[in-house]
Amino acid sequence: MYAHVTSVQAATDKLPGLLQFCEERLPDFRETPGFNGLYLLADRQAGRIMTIALWDSEEDLRRNDAARGARVRREASSDLGIASPPPVDIYEVVLRA
Numbered sequence: 001m002y003a004h005v006t007s008v009q010a011a012t013d014k015l016p017g018l019l020q021f022c023e024e025r026l027p028d029f030r031e032t033p034g035f036n037g038l039y040l041l042a043d044r045q046a047g048r049i050m051t052i053a054l055w056d057s058e059e060d061l062r063r064n065d066a067a068r069g070a071r072v073r074r075e076a077s078s079d080l081g082i083a084s085p086p087p088v089d090i091y092e093v094v095l096r097a
Contacts, residue, residue, distance in 0.1 A: 001054055001057075001096065002055045002056075002090060002091065002092055003052050003091045004051075004052070004054075004090055005050065005051070005088070006050065006087075006088050006089075007050045008048075008086045009046075011047060014047075015049065022040055025072060026038065029053075032060075034055050034057060034059075034060025034061070035053070036056055037053070038051065038054070039051065039052040039054075
């Protein structure tokens with residue numbers, strides 16, 4: 001399994017809009033082959049937001065990113081008032097408890 005991790009700093013009042021954005025797009029991702037779940041983490045006081053999307057394989061992750069992931073990040077960044085999409089980190093999940 002692989003994790004696609006994105007972290008951003010945003011104004012604290014932007015979280016409800018980001019949550020709605022994710023909820024609206026989640027049904028499409030659930031239908032994507034290899035998708036295995038999404039976590040949206042927030043430090044409301046500091047305005048830090050992190051998403052962790054889980055994928056069955058690195059190939060599934062990269063295929064989705066090429067097909068729509070980059071576009072979704074650009075849209076979310078725009079909604080958050082961030083000039084450019086944040087960098088993405090990819091990790092192999094070596095333990096899931």
